[in-house]
Amino acid sequence: MRFSVRRFVTLLAAAFLGMAAPYAAGQEGDASLDKLRLPGLNEYLPPQNRSPLALEEMGQVTLSAQLTEEAGEIPRGLVWRVFSPEPDRNGKLPLIATAQGGTSVLSLSPGSYLVHAAYGRAGATKRITVGSEPKSERLVLDAGGLKLDAVLSGGVRIPHDRLRFSIYEAEPEATGERPLVIPNVKPNAVVRLNAGTYHVVSTYGSVNAVIRSDIRVHAGELTEATVEHRAAQLTLKLVREPGGEAIADTAWSVVTETGEIVRETVGAFASMVLAEGEYTAVARNRDRIYQSDFTVVPGRNQDVELLPDDLVEAADTLTD
Structure with a gap:
C-alpha cells in the first residue's frame, strides 16, 4: 500500500481541527481544511550533494644507501629517520617517519626533509626535496667494519x-x-x-x-x-704453610712500585689480572699485617702465598 506524504498531512490536519472543535463553534471540518495553509512538502527526500574530502597529495621517495660510491646497495641492517628541517619550540628537529631494513620506499608530503641513514655506528645525513613525482635518493655512508680481539x-x-x-x-x-x-x-x-x-x-x-x-x-x-x-692471572692467599689452606676474612691490597694501590678486596682468595711488573701484596687478618713482593710475568698465571714469615706487624701470633 502506498502512503503519500500529502495524505499524511491531510489526516494530521483533520485530527488537529477535530481536537480544536469545542473551542471553535460554528466551523465545519471540511471547510477548515480549505483554509489551512501548509508549506510545500516533497514526498521523497531530495538527494544531497556530497563531495569526497580532499586528500593531501603525497610524494613517493625511494631511499637506498651504499658503503662507498662503487659498492652495491646495503640490503639490510639500515635504520632510516626522516626529520623536518625546521626545529620545534624545544629546538629539536621533529621526527616525521622511520623505516628499517635495506632500500625503503616512503610516502611524504611535498616539501624539504633531512634524511639520516644509520648502519650500526656508521651514518650519513642528506637534505632531500619531495614533490608530486616519485624519486630516488641515495646516501653514501663512507663506512667499513672493525673486528677486535686480543691475545697474551x-x-x-x-x-x-x-x-x-x-x-x-x-x-x-x-x-x-x-x-x-x-x-x-x-x-x-x-x-x-x-x-x-x-x-x-x-x-x-x-x-x-x-x-x-x-x-x-x-x-x-x-x-x-x-x-x-702483557699480563697474567694472579691468586693471592694467606696461609700458615706453603700449599696450605687459605685463611678467610683477609683484607687485601695490591700496590705498584710507585706506591699506587691498584686493587683492594676482602676474602680468603684475591684473584685478579695484573699487567706485567713489580708489585707488593699486603694482607691484613685480625690485628696482623703481612707483606710480600712479587713479579708478574706476561702469560704466566701463578699463586702468590703469604706466610707467617711475611708478618710485618702483629700483637699476637697467627691463630684461627
Missing part, C-alpha cells in the same frame, strides 16, 4: 668473558678527553663505523691490564685487529 704473549688466547674493548674518537676534545663512540665491545664482534681513525682501549680483567692503540677503519672493508696483552 706467545699467542695464548684470552677468555672472552674477561676481555672488553671500548672505541673512542681519535682526537681529544678541549678538555683532553676523547669522546666515547662505543663501550664494552665484545671480542670478534663486527662494529660498523664511518671510515677514519679510532682510539681503541682493550681491557683484560678489571684492574690495570689495559692496551691502547689507534686503528684505522677503511671504507668498504672489514678491518681486523688483534692486540697483545
Whole structure:
C-alpha cells in the first residue's frame, strides 16, 4: 500500500481541527481544511550533494644507501629517520617517519626533509626535496667494519668473558678527553663505523691490564685487529704453610712500585689480572699485617702465598 506524504498531512490536519472543535463553534471540518495553509512538502527526500574530502597529495621517495660510491646497495641492517628541517619550540628537529631494513620506499608530503641513514655506528645525513613525482635518493655512508680481539704473549688466547674493548674518537676534545663512540665491545664482534681513525682501549680483567692503540677503519672493508696483552692471572692467599689452606676474612691490597694501590678486596682468595711488573701484596687478618713482593710475568698465571714469615706487624701470633 502506498502512503503519500500529502495524505499524511491531510489526516494530521483533520485530527488537529477535530481536537480544536469545542473551542471553535460554528466551523465545519471540511471547510477548515480549505483554509489551512501548509508549506510545500516533497514526498521523497531530495538527494544531497556530497563531495569526497580532499586528500593531501603525497610524494613517493625511494631511499637506498651504499658503503662507498662503487659498492652495491646495503640490503639490510639500515635504520632510516626522516626529520623536518625546521626545529620545534624545544629546538629539536621533529621526527616525521622511520623505516628499517635495506632500500625503503616512503610516502611524504611535498616539501624539504633531512634524511639520516644509520648502519650500526656508521651514518650519513642528506637534505632531500619531495614533490608530486616519485624519486630516488641515495646516501653514501663512507663506512667499513672493525673486528677486535686480543691475545697474551706467545699467542695464548684470552677468555672472552674477561676481555672488553671500548672505541673512542681519535682526537681529544678541549678538555683532553676523547669522546666515547662505543663501550664494552665484545671480542670478534663486527662494529660498523664511518671510515677514519679510532682510539681503541682493550681491557683484560678489571684492574690495570689495559692496551691502547689507534686503528684505522677503511671504507668498504672489514678491518681486523688483534692486540697483545702483557699480563697474567694472579691468586693471592694467606696461609700458615706453603700449599696450605687459605685463611678467610683477609683484607687485601695490591700496590705498584710507585706506591699506587691498584686493587683492594676482602676474602680468603684475591684473584685478579695484573699487567706485567713489580708489585707488593699486603694482607691484613685480625690485628696482623703481612707483606710480600712479587713479579708478574706476561702469560704466566701463578699463586702468590703469604706466610707467617711475611708478618710485618702483629700483637699476637697467627691463630684461627
